[in-house]
Amino acid sequence: MRITRGRKNILSVLFQAGTPLSLKEIYERVATYESAPDYTTVFRMVSLLENLHVVEKVNLQRDCSYYELRNPDEHYDHLICTYCGKVQRLDLPCPLKSFEKQLQKSFGFQINAHSLEFFGRCQDCTS
Amino acid sequence: MRITRGRKNILSVLFQAGTPLSLKEIYERVATYESAPDYTTVFRMVSLLENLHVVEKVNLQRDCSYYELRNPDEHYDHLICTYCGKVQRLDLPCPLKSFEKQLQKSFGFQINAHSLEFFGRCQDCTS
DNA sequence: ATATTTGCAAATTCTTTGCAACTTA
DNA sequence: TAAGTTGCAAAGAATTTGCAAATAT
Numbered sequence: 001m002r003i004t005r006g007r008k009n010i011l012s013v014l015f016q017a018g019t020p021l022s023l024k025e026i027y028e029r030v031a032t033y034e035s036a037p038d039y040t041t042v043f044r045m046v047s048l049l050e051n052l053h054v055v056e057k058v059n060l061q062r063d064c065s066y067y068e069l070r071n072p073d074e075h076y077d078h079l080i081c082t083y084c085g086k087v088q089r090l091d092l093p094c095p096l097k098s099f100e101k102q103l104q105k106s107f108g109f110q111i112n113a114h115s116l117e118f119f120g121r122c123q124d125c126t127s
Numbered sequence: 128m129r130i131t132r133g134r135k136n137i138l139s140v141l142f143q144a145g146t147p148l149s150l151k152e153i154y155e156r157v158a159t160y161e162s163a164p165d166y167t168t169v170f171r172m173v174s175l176l177e178n179l180h181v182v183e184k185v186n187l188q189r190d191c192s193y194y195e196l197r198n199p200d201e202h203y204d205h206l207i208c209t210y211c212g213k214v215q216r217l218d219l220p221c222p223l224k225s226f227e228k229q230l231q232k233s234f235g236f237q238i239n240a241h242s243l244e245f246f247g248r249c250q251d252c253t254s
Numbered sequence: 255a256t257a258t259t260t261g262c263a264a265a266t267t268c269t270t271t272g273c274a275a276c277t278t279a
Numbered sequence: 280t281a282a283g284t285t286g287c288a289a290a291g292a293a294t295t296t297g298c299a300a301a302t303a304t
Binding site for chain 1 (some may be wrong): 180184186187206207208215217222223226227230232235236237238239240242243244245246247248249250253
């Protein structure tokens, strides 16, 4: 696998984002760089990164998929404000670790991953 | 709002399902009934029910949306087997109630809903 | 009779693929 | 040069809408 200029730029966009981005958003942001890759290239690059578990798909209950960088051993849960649209990562230790062990025991279900998103109203939209 | 035969049938399919269904699946199942509604009707009915909070959209990380009946005051988390595709409802008290309160306090984020799905290998696929 | 609901066809939008041209090691 | 990568165009698929005909109250 080759590290081309375009790919570096896509990674750079993802790295700077701090919040999940749609393919369209990645494409638009990367378009401001030199040698901007085309939409298909963004799609293929993100799919590749997803297969390598470097990028994770996040479901924001909108009309397309969103993606964010992750570490192989770490993943994020999210707080999604349905009023202003802001998406925050939940920077707390995931509350489901022990629950997952319990599930494993009671149901014999071996858990490899979970997705957890909270929807509501953020501080700015409450006050 | 009128309770037509077609709508009754759609509700009946959802009621009997016990697991989230895609629009296509609902359409196919309802097609075995008398006076089967067309796909668009299924779409519109399910959208309507979703707006009324009678039906909830579930993200199974597949290529389309899935829907299931819910009670106004209750909702389901899911165990999704990525080997055989089986989807089980999690019939345990949701482990996030107290965590949500904590979030409310520490982040000032007022939570209205969450989606929680576990992915892994079910008992049948482990043995 | 009036308002709602339905079916069909077609538009939209997101996602994905084929292939020839182009790079990069 | 040989393999991987890119762009363009177009295909596929899920979702959504317009509108006239049909139906329920």
